[in-house]
Amino acid sequence: MIEAPDEAALLAAELLARRWLPRQHPRVRRALIDADLWQSVQDRLAHIGLRLIDNIHADHVSVALLRGVESAVFGEVGLDANNNVDLPRDAVSLLVVLWSLIILPKRERQAARAASAEGDSQDEMFRTERPMPTAATVSPLVSYKALLADFGTQLGRKTRLDGNLKRLETHGFIARRGDDIAEGPLLDLLLDYDALAPRILDGALGDILARKRSQAEVADKAIDSGDTAQEAQD
Numbered sequence: 032m033i034e035a036p037d038e039a040a041l042l043a044a045e046l047l048a049r050r051w052l053p054r055q056h057p058r059v060r061r062a063l064i065d066a067d068l069w070q071s072v073q074d075r076l077a078h079i080g081l082r083l084i085d086n087i088h089a090d091h092v093s094v095a096l097l098r099g100v101e102s103a104v105f106g107e108v109g110l111d112a113n114n115n116v117d118l119p120r121d122a123v124s125l126l127v128v129l130w131s132l133i134i135l136p137k138r139e140r141q142a143a144r145a146a147s148a149e150g151d152s153q154d155e156m157f158r159t160e161r162p163m164p165t166a167a168t169v170s171p172l173v174s175y176k177a178l179l180a181d182f183g184t185q186l187g188r189k190t191r192l193d194g195n196l197k198r199l200e201t202h203g204f205i206a207r208r209g210d211d212i213a214e215g216p217l218l219d220l221l222l223d224y225d226a227l228a229p230r231i232l233d234g235a236l237g238d239i240l241a242r243k244r245s246q247a248e249v250a251d252k253a254i255d256s257g258d259t260a261q262e263a264q265d
Contacts, residue, residue: 038062039071046076046083051093051203051216054085059092080104084220088141090166091216118202121187122195126204128182130222131231132173133214138224140169166219172211 036044042058052059062069063085073083080100085092096104118126144164175196179189186192196212199205203217 037071039068039075042068042072043075046092046094047081051091051220053091053216054089086219086224087163088138088166088224089216089219091220093217093220095221118198119195121191122198125182125186125192125195126199126222127227127231128178128186129173129199129205129212130218130227132178133171133212134219134222134224135228135231137166137170137214137219138228140164141166144169166214170214172208172213175210175212178212 038058038061042052042062045058046052054060054063062072069083076083076094077097080097080103081094082097083092084095141164179192183189183192186195196205196207200207200215203215204221205215205218206213
């Protein structure tokens with residue numbers, strides 16, 4: 032007779048079946064506060080060469096290969112490739128651009144709000160732990176039209192761009208919301224922030240991001256000035 036699976040086995044099985052789960056999923060929430068359950072899930076996954084991946088900046092958890100089994104699974108050729116999910120090179124370039132436009136500003140907003148909350152709590156008699164702002168509340172949207180105008184030539188123009196956006200959506204890196212592109216469940220999980228962020232910020236793409244940020248700040252100030260003027264007329 033087969034024994035009923037325990038909580039760790041159920042969570043591991045559901046992660047394998049669904050590829051990712053939200054942090055608010057009941058079993059995930061229990062594992063995040065129960066170190067023994069978390070370790071038990073890691074141990075179960077490790078038996079089949081996988082590991083549980085999570086970071087406080089993402090709204091989901093997922094699984095990935097253990098570092099020690101990557102060469103056995105992909106071989107040396109696979110490890111030397113630019114990715115292990117069979118994305119063409121221009122799709123990888125698009126992924127990096129979208130990661131830069133979404134994850135970098137999201138992380139900045141999360142850090143700023145967390146710092147502001149910590150500062151506010153200094154004046155409270157009973158300090159409480161403030162949660163990290165969720166990705167859903169601070170993650171920016173990328174306009175498809177703006178992406179096509181700014182990067183379409185470099186990324187293969189409209190037909191190629193549309194095909195690669197569909198690939199990234201299928202893999203869980205992005206989500207489409209009408210004409211906008213949003214963070215997908217895996218965008219801030221499977222790409223290494225510590226390795227990628229310095230390369231982008233110190234490279235040519237960093238200059239482009241800085242210009243776009245300045246333009247956004249000017250637009251925000253213009254909107255604020257317009258609102259102030261309208262209030263004065265009222």
